[in-house]
Amino acid sequence: MTEAVEYDVVVLGAGPTGENVADRTRAAGMSTAVVESELVGGECSYWACMPSKALLRPVITRADARRVAGVRRAVQGPLDAPEVLAHRDDYASHWKDDGQVGWLDSTGARFYRGQGRLHGPRKVVVTGPENERHVLTARHAVALCTGSRAVLPDLPGVAGAKAWTSREATSAQSVPGRLVVVGGGVVGTEMATAWQALGSQVTMLVRGKGLLPRMEPFVGEHVADALTEAGATVRTDVSVAAVQRDGSGGPITVVLDDGELIDADEILFATGRAPRTEDIGLETIGLEPGSWLRVDDSCRVEGSEWLYAVGDVNHRALLTHQGKYQARIAGAAIAARAQHVPLLETDRWGAHAATADHDAVPQVVFTDPEAASVGLSLAEAEATGRRVRAVDYDLGSVAGAGLFVDNYRGHARMVVDLDREIVLGATFVGPGVGELLHSATIAVAGEVPINRLWHAVPSYPTISEVWLRLLETYRG
Structure with a gap:
């Protein structure tokens, strides 16, 4: 018909x-x-944004609680993985x-x-x-x-290894004992964060020199340090040559370029999209x-x-x-x-x-710690030929950050166009920084002059007081 x-x-x-x-x-x-x-x-509702954040929310909540005096001893046990996965299923509408x-x-x-x-x-x-x-x-x-x-690389053994892509990583119904994550971008770091906290022994294999390479370099350093402290293994400057798995769906052997072998129960390739x-x-x-x-x-x-x-x-x-x-x-x-x-x-x-799309793209990476950026990085701004300056501040020095969690570790940067005196970009890394991002997005998209931002008074004591500290640092 x-x-x-x-x-x-x-x-x-x-x-x-x-x-x-x-x-x-x-x-x-x-x-x-x-x-x-x-x-x-689409992808967001069933295999990306919603299920991944449903997996990550209890991970971040527990991590933050463990950093607060009077609470940390109450949350020392493991996450309830079946409950987390069931909660994720609800947010994915059970794929209906x-x-x-x-x-x-x-x-x-x-x-x-x-x-x-x-x-x-x-x-x-x-x-x-x-x-x-x-x-x-x-x-x-x-x-x-x-x-x-998601794209799987054309490597020997990948086709028969039932390798995970982002879809399998966000919809898996059980926690693998050993998980190899290939790739250090957003999907790789978020899924490494989630599955490590749910009980997997995670090994990250990254071809480049660091994690989250499209953001400011200090972001990847903070996230790599946190993953390592959580028990994950983060290896950079390594490449996968082949994957081996027998037809019964048993353990996986990952072969590196130098011949080294790594054993795993599942492997996630987070290496690109088409x-x-x-x-x-x-x-x-x-x-x-x-x-x-x-x-x-x-x-x-x-x-x-x-x-x-x-x-x-x-x-x-x-x-x-x-x-x-x-x-x-x-x-x-x-x-x-x-x-x-x-x-x-x-x-x-x-x-x-x-x-x-050109000047004010915001993005939050829901790792522990969170990373958030909008607009141009320092390198991107310098590549445009403008006169620019990066203004940096230790987020842990902000009173609201210290109240948010004990021993807060984080960093903030704004990139300023020196001729127009507007903010071209801003990047934050640290617990809870995702909620800082929209103020930065408004500053960048609105091309708000620095002198006007001086009158946008942050509430005390909140993490957003970092804006005042950045402006003070800029003014000298």
Whole structure:
């Protein structure tokens, strides 16, 4: 059976990004279809943000409590791993999407479950679970919001070793005795933190010289020290050459480049992601299957009048909140163009430009200690050719930090444009710093002058008083 229907907008992918594109175009009065081959809610809801943070929250809570006088002796026992995993299952909705389908229906968008593929300009063909076909034509726009997927390296033995990616690491139903984590980025450090605390003996193997290399260097040093103190083994400047596991699913042997062998029960490869664009019909419109898609600041694919690529697929900022931000921008741009309203192309911070993707991307890494950053690092700012200065402060010297936990260890840095006297970036590492980040994001995105920030008085005694200390250090 084949159904042919026309909509103003067709959205391919119903993760947070696709949901938000649909919400914005529906709010503008545009008829919208949404196509999803897996679960509505996408990677974030079932295999990334929500389950990973559900795993990490008890880990961080216990770690912080152990640093507070009068509490630490009450929390010396192990975590209740079955309870933590059950709590995680609840937050992943037990891998059922009924609730999110209900929300999507409430927007007035039409939901199609099945594999959607482009079939020439403005046309998407959906093959449903019963092999039914729907031919959807878009009057104004098709938005590709299919996200990204974890990539396993092409190494001997990996294919048969049942190696974990981020999906298995966030959904595993038991705690492995020995876990090898390959990669030192966000997924690697967060999952090493979680599973070490739940009872695994974790060994991290990192090809580079440190953890979290996209953040300021001091961040990775703090996180590596904490993981080591927790009992994990962190090894840098090492590479995996092969993985060995027999067909019965028994122990794993990891072979390093120098021939050293490491035994494990599971291995997680957290070594990169690829766009989920390999099977969506890009070849029918002259684009390369499996490629990242280049877009302008309204998220419209370069060279097209009707195709948008929003979220991970455009490779601008692979973060759920940035995908949702882009969705709001793209939705507004789609509606404006449909109504022949001129876009605010000259306004960098206007309704139709995803400028934050370049200048104000915030990110929290939920390790112990937490790490948080927004905007440019010192190295990135220097690479732009601007006159800049890094202002550093020991977070443990802030009164509120000392009250938060005993013997607080952490660090803060803001990067200042010396000519414009605005904050280009800020980075924090330490317990609880994730909640500092939005103030920094406002300062960076708002390009708030340093002299005006002087009048933003932090409450005493909170960790946010570090802003006053940074400003005092800058002024000298």
